[in-house]
Amino acid sequence: MGTAHGRPPEKGGGVTLAMVARRAGVSPQTVSNAINAPELLRPDTLARVRQAIDAMGYRPHRAAQTLRTKSSRLIGYGIQPVDVDRSTPVMDRFLHALSQTAEEAGHRVLLFASPPPNAPEPMDAYRELLDTYSVDGFVLSDTHRGDPRQAWLERHGVPFAAFGRPWSGRQIGDWVDVDGARGTAAAVDHLVELGHSRIGFLGWPRGSGAGDDRAGGWRDAMRRHGLTVRGRRAASEDEVTPAAAAVGPLLDSGVTAVVAASDTLAMGCYRALRERGQSPGDDVSVVGFDDSPAAALVSPSLTSVDQPMTAVGRECVRLLLARIADPSRAAENLLLTPSLVPRDSTAPPHATAPRTAAPRVPDSRATDESHSPR
Amino acid sequence: MGTAHGRPPEKGGGVTLAMVARRAGVSPQTVSNAINAPELLRPDTLARVRQAIDAMGYRPHRAAQTLRTKSSRLIGYGIQPVDVDRSTPVMDRFLHALSQTAEEAGHRVLLFASPPPNAPEPMDAYRELLDTYSVDGFVLSDTHRGDPRQAWLERHGVPFAAFGRPWSGRQIGDWVDVDGARGTAAAVDHLVELGHSRIGFLGWPRGSGAGDDRAGGWRDAMRRHGLTVRGRRAASEDEVTPAAAAVGPLLDSGVTAVVAASDTLAMGCYRALRERGQSPGDDVSVVGFDDSPAAALVSPSLTSVDQPMTAVGRECVRLLLARIADPSRAAENLLLTPSLVPRDSTAPPHATAPRTAAPRVPDSRATDESHSPR
DNA sequence: CAACGCTATTTGAACGCTCCAATCGGCAAG
DNA sequence: CTTGCCGATTGGAGCGTTCAAATAGCGTTG
Structure with missing residues (x-):
């Protein structure tokens, strides 16, 4: 009363x-x-x-429940040092989706400082969280070739879900990834629709899973449209200045559009164009990848491929919780489709002064796509 | 054995x-x-x-400890929906610092989906975490005028530390903030040193704490250097297109440099300059605020004021843990100094064609600073 | 040498919950 | 009326830790 x-x-x-x-x-x-x-x-x-x-x-009382049931209803996510924001331009959206979805299922996200990949004992933090019964499982992101985490977690019978497919070796565990190839393919389709035919690709050096995937999407789409691929690809690390240098031969070869593997590379393309007195979007169309905040900010605003980070986060949680509920279930993998966000950096090619045939460009940077396996 | x-x-x-x-x-x-x-x-x-x-x-076993001691050694951080990345351009760094520092002190960060400020019961999530003994205290960010959280937490005797000072009303609890005024002042100093004297300010409409703070820093620094302030200020919401429009009168008035209250506004300035056939950095210097990833990406790279997010995160945790350890201690407040990151968007003013006296600009957008109180 | 004080260690209980097995009440079948 | 059964509810124990109080050990002191 x-x-x-x-x-x-x-x-x-x-x-x-x-x-x-x-x-x-x-x-x-x-x-x-x-x-x-x-x-x-x-x-x-x-x-x-x-x-x-x-x-x-x-x-x-959560602790009392945890003590009795041995389940904390907490999901561990190791946040990595940010000096390399190369691979994580839009992690806020991901984290928010993680929290949101977890919450809706009665779980929450425990953040911990994940040691850098090259640390002496990279799994210590994971082990501690498990030994103290602090988390029920993990969400991984920024997985890379030879990442030891998936194997370790699987060996110890720990539930996890990864954002990023295992690019090498056998498939381990549940993962969600974005179909980068479809993203670059969509970019090519968009450009072809605008009337472009000489479309270059500016990517990272071969060897990174996501990078090769994006390059492959461009290449296949080009072929599908019956367009020339040879001499249309350049590579650079993910920095503006090197990218501006690397894209030079591509521009020399007379491309009217460039698809970049990242927004950073696209920005390199912007710079190179400006240095030649040309203007992006107007003289040469440019498409980025990631739809980072910068894409909407720059002038002209950058057409970019948006990764559905919210969906990725949601699915990671979904897969993880399913795995926790039933450790013996079959692994589930998801490839989500990114979407092209058209902005001002893509437009029909200039009717004036189009060089009809691009000269062969024997530059070392511009590698010949046809030599690559498959 | x-x-x-x-x-x-x-x-x-x-x-x-x-x-x-x-x-x-x-x-x-x-x-x-x-x-x-x-x-x-x-x-x-x-x-x-x-x-x-x-x-x-x-x-x-963490749960057993929590059950017995009533302390979870967890710090709650409510992550907000990101559609407004206006105020949170660099939250990753903050979050990482939070986790890192907490970890070093034997704590961890619990992420939860903080309801938007206008939610019907914005404190429900906080209350639940407390009632279930899930966290020992909270770190707040994105505090705004009339934010109910500080008052609520204090009333309930819950330890917290805020990133962002309470702009209105009495001081509540511990907080850390960045001295925005010093940031814009440093920008002015930098520009004066380069030889500029006609320096405009592009900010947000009056009424936002951080915005007025940054404007004040510019104004005071201008006066300190004996420079004209009247007619040198424009305001716009934090979007590129409106900013480009708002900065027009400023450019008309013949400023050789613009200090912007955010990188987004600075990008608006870039666009306006380009539309006039001028080039940022070359014809007019521009300084942004936040040092968002975009700043390093654009061409010319944007000189910007960097907020020491790592230090902010670290200090938030430090204050919070001190408060948890001793709830009766006096409130502690910290004002951290941002640092200017000079890049290519600032350079000495053109020796050619400087209009010696700027015409009075009776535009409605360019408000007269001298009318403002204090 | 007994009484004392001090330190190092142990004992017993409790934190709040859920698992497991046992119990209770009621109802249909024998 | 007894028996068996089934669904709803309860009692007791235990999860792993720390708190509070009790005890054992042991050198000091009058």
Whole structure:
């Protein structure tokens, strides 16, 4: 009666299962059942208990549940040092999706400082969280070739879901990834539709999984459209200045559009064009990848391939929780489709002064795509 | 003996205090003391216990500790929806610093989806985490005028530390903030040193704490240098296109440099210059604020004011943990100094064609700074 | 030498929950 | 009326830790 004013209880702290039980005139176990297995209770009992629960503002003590059930309902996510924001331009969206989805399923995200990949004992942090029963599983991101984490976790029977497919070796565990090839293919389609035919690709050096994937998407789309691929590819590390240098031969060869493997590379392309007195979007169309915040900021705004980070985060959580619920289930993999965000950096090619045939460009940077295996 | 191979124990899971105690020939409580109050043990006992601990790879069960001590050693951080990345351009760095520092102090960060400020019950998520003993305190960010969180938390006696000072009303609790005024002042100093004297400011409409702070820093620095302030200020919401429009009158008035309240506004300035056939850095210097990833990407690269996000995160954790350790201590506030990152968008003013006197600009956008209070 | 004080260690209990097995009440079948 | 059964509810124990209080050990002191 004291708190029975109809409004939400002021303070719930300190209310235990036993107190609720006393008030509802049932045993503690029945209150527990009312929460965890309501179908066991007779409807009238259930109603009575429920009323007591919200009258007193009861909330189960998470630690007590964890101690008893050995499940913390916490998901570990190792956040990496950010000096390399190369691979993680849009992690906020991912993290938010992670939290949001986890929350909807009654879980939460535990952030920890993941050691850099080259640390002496990269798995220590993971091991500690497990040994102390702090988390039920992990979400991984920024996976790379030879990443030891998936194998380690699998060997120890720890549930996990990765953002990023294992590029080498056998498939391990559940993962979600973005179909980079489809993204660059969409970029090519978009450019072809605008009337471009001489479309170059500016990517990273061969060897990175995501990079080769994106390059492959461009190449296949070009072929599908019956367009020339030879001499149309350049590579550079993910920095503006080197990219500006690397894209030079491509521009020399007379391309009217460039598809870049990242927004950073696209920015290199912008710079190279400006240095030649040309203007991106106007003289040469440019498409980036990632749809980082910078894409909307620059002038002309950059057409870019948007990775569905929210969906990626959501699916990671979904796969992880499914794995936790049933450790023996078959591994599930998801390839999500990115979407092209057209902006001002792509336009029909100039009708004026199009060089009809691009001269062969024997530059070392511009590698010959046809030599690559498959 | 079984595991005594000298190498780190393979699996620590399942080892309890009692097992260690049995092995070391002491009581469980003594093992507990060895960890939490080693000074209570005789040196030889301590050594024996410690040896047993790492021989068995013992790790205390976090939930059991939490249950007993009522302290989870977890710090709550409510991550906000990112569609407005206006205020959170560089949150990754902040989050990483948060995790890192927390970890060094034996804590971790619990991420939860913080409801948007206008939600019906914005404190529900906070309340739940407290009622369930899931966290020991909170770190807040993106605080705004009239933010209900500080007051609520203080009223409920919950430890917290905020990134962002309370701009209105009385001071509540511990906070860390960046001295925006010093940032814009440093920008002005830098430009004056390069030889500029007609320096405009492009900011947000009056009323936002951080925005007015940054504007004030510009204004005061201008006066300190004996430079004209009247007619040199324009305002726009934090979007590129409106900013490009708003900065027009400023450019008309003949400024040779613009200090912007954000990188986004600076990008608006870039666009406006390009539309006039001028080039940023070359014809008019531009300084941004935030040093977002985009700043290094654009051409010319953007001189910007870098917020020391790592230090901010570190200090937030430090203040919060101090408050948790001693709830009655006096509130502590920190104003950190941002640093200017000079890049290519700032250069000496053109020697050619400087209009010696700027015409009065009776544009509605360019407000007269001298009318402002104080 | 007994009484004392101090330190190092142990004992018992409790934190709040859920698992497991046992119990209760009611109802249909024998 | 007893028996068996089934669904709803309860009692007791235990998860692994730390708190509070009790005890054992042991050198000091009057």
